[in-house]
Amino acid sequence: MAAQCSARAARRSPSSGCPKTPGNATTVPMGARLARAALTDDHSRKRSRSSMRSTVITTAVLAFAFAGAAAQEDQAPAPLADPAELAFEQGRWEDAIAEYREILEEYPEDRLSLLRIAQAQRELERHDDALATLEAARTANAPEAMIDLERARNLALLGRDDEALAALDAADHSGVRALALVESAPEFDKYRELSRFKRVERNVRARVYPCEGIPEASAFDFWLGRWEVRMPDGTLIGTNTITKDDGGCAIHERWEGAGGSTGSSVSFYLPSRDEWRQVWTGSGGTLFDITGKAGNGSMHMEGTLEYVETDRVVAFRGTWTEGADGRVRQRLEEFDLAAQTWIVWFDGFYRRLD
Incomplete structure (x- = not known):
């Protein structure tokens, strides 16, 4: 029961009365702490004190420290899983019920054990018993x-x-x-x-999944899919896979260039700002962070592009436009400070592969 008490005390009320299990990495045995204190104090003693007396004290404290460490090693480790939870996970329903009832004897205020018992009773097709247990759980404010x-x-x-x-x-x-x-x-x-x-x-x-209920969070859905991407002259430059994940809150991009380059981005809608944001990282050391809005079948965002190698940051913007034929054009531009004009950074036409 001592081992069970340690595991259960960790998941129940801290006032359960069960002893706390010391951590393996951070807890220092009392004997060791006393030994350290004694040794520190010993170094600060005046040189005139008897070295024999210091040796005796240090030896005694170290012996106490070793004894404390040995006592800790003799303690049984806490189980990795509560026996009740383990029985439940393994589908041993009768064992689970017995274990949870034992927990309730120790911790009558444990409302979740009543729910677990009812679930096990349902699995055993004892539905009337389960309904009665659930009413008890309601009374216990589960x-x-x-x-x-x-x-x-x-x-x-x-x-x-x-x-x-x-x-x-x-x-x-x-x-x-x-x-x-x-x-x-x-x-x-x-x-x-x-x-x-x-x-x-x-x-x-x-x-x-609250994002699924936000109409604006679907404004970039026209970009979803697996695509081949070509330059305006028809040259194949890579493939891009765009997925909607995390309950509809994020759009993930996975770029694979024809020449071996890779890159990824995440785009998401920010309701508090009523705008979209995209953050990109490329294998060539390009990073951009842009924000903007959708409208009229397109998405436009602006921000900055950073070149890792040259430690250079420039203004950056991008536009995604859905065509009548289902294709998508992605045009990205950076601002050339020397020429004081926008220059094309990427211009790709997407055709669906799926």
Whole structure:
């Protein structure tokens, strides 16, 4: 139980009464700290003191330090995972229930263990027991959203469809964010075409992926895809793969030049500024950071370009334009200080490969 106490104390209340497990890297044994203090003090003693007395004191303190270190080595290491969590992860549902009940005996205030017990009971198809456990979890003030989502799963498995849908509505009202469960739990398959279920699913997704609900965050979608890129004269200069990731919040670019160069960028919409930003890094030591807005089938951004090798920073701008034939033109320009004019840095025409 001592080993379990250490692991559980780390995830429960710090007032649990379980001893803290010392860290391997930063905790210095008491004996070693005393030895260091004694040695430091010994060096500051007056030379007139007896060297024999200093040797005796130092030897005694070092012996105490070694004893303390040995005692620490004899301590059993804390388990890597709580036995209850491990049983749950491995699908040993009866063991998990027993372990979580043991935790509740030690920590009656642990509300999450009740939720875990209910989940294990559902896996064992003991749905009435699970519903009773969930009511106990509600009384213990466990998260309402997860309680109602679990209730919906059990009620659906029992064929109590109206109650299941009502529980889903309650979970949605409480702000449930378990999108993966809502989208994939097989017991909800019979509800997926219902407008009531679709509304819940849509609301949960909006909470988890808020960028998907921002119209302006889709203004650069015309650039998405895998493309071959050619110069105005038709010369192939590379391929570019543009993907939308991170819940629709970011557009990632992965450039592969025909001559072996590479580069990548991330573009994202900033609602607070109502503008887009793109940050690029290229294998040739080119870095640019530009911001701007979309409009009329194009994206225009301005900022600075930095050349790593020459430690030079110049004004920079770029425009992406969607053509009627589905192609995209990307034109990038830098400002030539000597000529006091904009010069073409890159001019590519994109044709889809996918």
